[in-house]
Amino acid sequence: MRAYGGLRSLALAAGLLAAATACSGSGEPTPSPVAATTSATVTPTVPSVAPGVSLSEAANAFSEYTLTDDVLRAAGDRRLGKELARDGRVDLTAADFASTDDRPPRHTWGTPTFLVPRLRPDEPLWFSVVVPRDDRTAVLTFAKGTDWRLSALSVLLPGERLPEVKHDAAGYAEAVGADDKGVQISxxxxxxxxxxxxxxxxxxxxxxxxxxxxxxxxxxxxxxxxxxxxxxxxxxxxxxxxxxxxxxxxxxxxxxxxxxxxxxxxxxxxxxxxxxxxxxxxxxxxxxxxxxxxxxxxxxxxxxxxxxxxxxxxxxxxxxxxxxxxxxxxxx
Incomplete structure (x- = not known):
């Protein structure tokens, strides 16, 4: 089974929920299709180590997340909505549903840019996505356990810009370790x-x-x-x-x-x-x-x-x- 198979299972379950609620006449907008893109600052060589997560796997995982998340929000399914998240996003997702009587806002997504670090298969695997969401820029990070789940999400503050991330020639970003002393603050x-x-x-x-x-x-x-x-x-x-x-x-x-x-x-x-x-x-x-x-x-x-x-x-x-x-x- 592919690493993002857990999200696919949720997508199937969400599809059933969508069918059950199709006659509700909510009038909510349908999110725009997501087209996967990558941007890279090219360096002369490509490392020989195969990445633990590929650019295509990251794109598929993100696409499945956005589609499934929208269906679950439309259906008001808090339980399955939380299954798409991990770490701090579990409580934030639950609050998103609970604070709106299980009618959380739905989101419109633009074209994503993927920041996929070249990690070894035996390392904790994750990747980030920079993407327009509801006319603002969001930064999402997904982490892999048995499947891919959303671990973190923040929205760019007014007037701020993301710095350019370092990439290799194949388009993979460079991760910084938690204790890396090569940066001003580890x-x-x-x-x-x-x-x-x-x-x-x-x-x-x-x-x-x-x-x-x-x-x-x-x-x-x-x-x-x-x-x-x-x-x-x-x-x-x-x-x-x-x-x-x-x-x-x-x-x-x-x-x-x-x-x-x-x-x-x-x-x-x-x-x-x-x-x-x-x-x-x-x-x-x-x-x-x-x-x-x-x-x-x-x-x-x-x-x-x-x-x-x-x-x-x-x-x-x-x-x-x-x-x-x-x-x-x-x-x-």
């Missing part, structure tokens, strides 16, 4: 450094290593402002970021730096301290997970965030793409 350390500056801002140890921006120093400022505002209302407030125990994916760029995709978890806790304000307000985007508009004693909100960052040879790492949401919450 990929393994991007997530914990980002977590530090998102909590503490310029005062953190990551100052100078992670560039300021809306998902780093501005998040820290927001946390500080919330802590002050909640204290005035008689509540405690804290928000903690941690590096997720999910794979980190990195590719070499032509300038000698790296393009890194990684995840963070965020836990926000609020609790009543003194009886100034009687209730904790629930943020609108979290009401689907809590079922109430307010709580009296305490509340916890859990989030999963995925990022793409560039690590230039001699300057701070910069977050250029993001996706994330609340994945669960509790309160009393």
């Amino acid at each position: 990929p393994r350390y991007i997530a914990p450094l980002h977590a530090t500056i998102a909590e503490r801002g310029p005062a953190g140890i990551a100052a100078g290593l992670i560039a300021p921006g809306p998902y780093t120093t501005e998040t820290a400022a927001e946390i500080a402002d919330n802590r002050t505002a909640f204290r005035k209302e008689g509540f405690s407030y804290d928000s903690i970021f941690s590096a997720a125990d999910y794979p980190v994916y990195a590719l070499r760029t032509v300038d000698g730096g790296a393009l890194v995709q990684y995840s963070l978890l965020r836990t926000t806790s609020m609790a009543s301290v003194v009886s100034i304000s009687p209730f904790l307000p629930v943020p609108p985007e979290g009401r689907w997970a809590l079922g109430k508009d307010q709580y009296r004693d305490n509340m916890k909100i859990y989030e999963t965030h995925q990022y793409v960052a560039t690590v230039p040879p001699a300057s701070a790492a910069t977050v250029i793409a993001y996706d994330g949401s609340i994945t669960k919450a509790s309160g009393e």
